[in-house]
Amino acid sequence: xxxxxxxxxxxxxxxxxxxxxxxxxxxxxxxxxxxxxxxxxxxxxxxxxxxxxxxxxxxxxxxxxxxxxxxxxxxxxxxxxxxxxxxxxxxxxxxxx
Amino acid sequence: xxxxxxxxxxxxxxxxxxxxxxxxxxxxxxxxxxxxxxxxxxxxxxxxxxxxxxxxxxxxxxxxxxxxxxxxxxxxxxxxxxxxxxxxxxxxxxxxxxxxxxxxxxxxxxxxxxxxxxxxxxxxxxxxxxxxxxxxxxxxxxxxxxxxxxxxxxxxxxxxxxxxxxxxxxxxxxxxxxxxxxxxxxxxxxxxxxxxxxxxxxxxxxxxxxxxxxxxxxxxxxxxxxxxxxxxxxxxxxxxxxxxxxxxxxxxxxxxxxxxxxxxxxxxxxxxxxxxxxxxxxxxxxxxxxxxxxxxxxxxxxxxxxxxxxxxxxxxxxxxxxxxxxxxxxxxxxxxxxxxxxxxxxxxxxxxxxxxxxxxxxxxxxxxxxxxxxxxxxxxxxxxxxxxxxxx
Numbered sequence: 001x002x003x004x005x006x007x008x009x010x011x012x013x014x015x016x017x018x019x020x021x022x023x024x025x026x027x028x029x030x031x032x033x034x035x036x037x038x039x040x041x042x043x044x045x046x047x048x049x050x051x052x053x054x055x056x057x058x059x060x061x062x063x064x065x066x067x068x069x070x071x072x073x074x075x076x077x078x079x080x081x082x083x084x085x086x087x088x089x090x091x092x093x094x095x096x097x
Numbered sequence: 098x099x100x101x102x103x104x105x106x107x108x109x110x111x112x113x114x115x116x117x118x119x120x121x122x123x124x125x126x127x128x129x130x131x132x133x134x135x136x137x138x139x140x141x142x143x144x145x146x147x148x149x150x151x152x153x154x155x156x157x158x159x160x161x162x163x164x165x166x167x168x169x170x171x172x173x174x175x176x177x178x179x180x181x182x183x184x185x186x187x188x189x190x191x192x193x194x195x196x197x198x199x200x201x202x203x204x205x206x207x208x209x210x211x212x213x214x215x216x217x218x219x220x221x222x223x224x225x226x227x228x229x230x231x232x233x234x235x236x237x238x239x240x241x242x243x244x245x246x247x248x249x250x251x252x253x254x255x256x257x258x259x260x261x262x263x264x265x266x267x268x269x270x271x272x273x274x275x276x277x278x279x280x281x282x283x284x285x286x287x288x289x290x291x292x293x294x295x296x297x298x299x300x301x302x303x304x305x306x307x308x309x310x311x312x313x314x315x316x317x318x319x320x321x322x323x324x325x326x327x328x329x330x331x332x333x334x335x336x337x338x339x340x341x342x343x344x345x346x347x348x349x350x351x352x353x354x355x356x357x358x359x360x361x362x363x364x365x366x367x368x369x370x371x372x373x374x375x376x377x378x379x380x381x382x383x384x385x386x387x388x389x390x391x392x393x394x395x396x397x398x399x400x401x402x403x404x405x406x407x408x409x410x411x412x413x414x415x416x417x418x419x420x421x422x423x424x425x426x427x428x429x430x431x432x433x434x435x436x437x438x439x440x441x442x443x444x445x446x447x448x449x450x451x452x453x454x455x456x457x458x459x460x461x462x463x464x465x466x467x468x469x470x471x472x473x474x475x476x477x478x479x480x481x482x483x484x485x486x487x488x489x
Contacts, residue, residue, distance in 0.1 A: 003313060003314070004314065004317065005317065006316075006317035006318070006320040006321045006324075007321070007324075009314070009317060009318060009321050010295075011196045011257060011294070011295075011321075011325075012194065012195040012196030012197065012257070012295075012306070013194070013195065013307075013308055013310055013318055014195070014295045014304055014305070014306055015304055015305035015306075015308050016295065016302070016304050017304075018302075018303035018304065019303075
């Protein structure tokens with residue numbers, strides 16, 4: 001992204017463009033990556049509800065995976081995931097392995 | 098036209114706020130500004146203004162609510178003093194950095210400890226680096242006039258910065274003086290319709306206030322904020338010219354009193370300037386060329402103009418009603434930065450006076466003028482910074 005000169009800034013650092021956080025990809029912050037284990041998923045959508053970002057992809061009411069452009073790897077989804085018969089549908093794996 | 102009344106400084110400023118009729122006011126009472134806001138709250142209760150009053154639990158919350166209301170798109174005012182201003186400290190920077198034109202009468206009072214409710218400039222001087230515009234007033238008339246002008250200055254589309262209107266606690270805020278009020282309609286026409294800039298309540302155009310700005314842009318935002326401050330002087334003078342047309346009363350960046358041919362000069366803020374002028378008259382009668390400079394606009398400080406006004410003076414005493422412990426008085430530091438640009442630098446000394454409401458008496462001004470006369474004659478300064486009016 002091209003950096004602005006001081007003369008070109010919006011007064012008072014007001015952000016005039018709604019929803020421009022989409023341009024700020026935070027996925028690179030991640031140290032642990034959530035991995036979806038589809039066979040253990042009961043489609044409860046707890047992960048979608050608990051995600052503090054919007055990094056759980058849902059299509060037609062079903063969880064379909066993660067958006068790794070924005071997922072910071074906080075692990076809340078994995079913690080909340082009830083899984084199936086004690087087996088988690090989301091597990092955290094170290095990045096780069 | 099308006100009318101002539103006998104009122105306190107607080108009453109006069111409350112009247113100015115009534116005439117302006119801001120959209121929102123969030124305030125918390127603190128001596129000696131309590132009476133100002135109490136009177137204004139009375140106007141709200143009696144339906145004299147349409148202002149939405151937000152009663153909050155502290156001054157930090159008062160300034161926070163003012164910031165929210167100003168960002169939402171309202172014309173906003175509050176008032177405070179001393180510890181109240183100190184408690185607002187964090188939010189003062191946010192109001193200025195976010196470029197929100199909040200107008201705040203500040204009834205200058207000493208800071209604790211020891212606890213003291215009386216007038217000095219410690220509170221205002223502590224806020225000099227916050228990015229707020231600061232106007233200092235000598236008397237109730239100036240406080241009233243400055244409050245009305247402050248809205249125009251702060252809200253100017255080239256400026257959009259918050260402004261403090263300072264007056265001395267008790268000495269001005271609680272003393273009854275002759276004040277000329279302007280006509281309601283004239284004041285309202287002068288202030289004009291409030292012009293919103295990027296209001297949050299414009300729901301068709303959603304926007305964010307207060308983003309996190311790190312190393313890649315913060316420096317640029319501060320550079321932009323500095324640039325805005327450089328434009329304030331011009332706007333203050335334009336607004337003063339318009340104000341003169343309406344009121345007949347003249348304002349500048351500072352007031353000069355018998356200064357143009359002076360050999361020695363006192364630089365002093367606010368109410369003590371009045372006392373000093375009387376003594377300068379006495380010295381003039383004795384044939385001593387004494388003069389006075391009373392800054393009105395303290396932030397941004399008009400360095401070039403003050404230097405021009407003082408360039409012929411041989412010796413200057415800067416009288417500060419606040420101290421920077423381990424440093425010099427804050428006004429003195431500005432005057433040193435001012436005279437540094439002069440080829441022929443005047444000799445300059447600093448006196449700290451009147452802390453915690455200690456009376457500034459005529460004999461103090463006399464002693465300072467006597468010392469200045471000696472310095473002008475000998476070219477020698479004995480002591481740069483000294484407390485006066487202190488028991489020793």
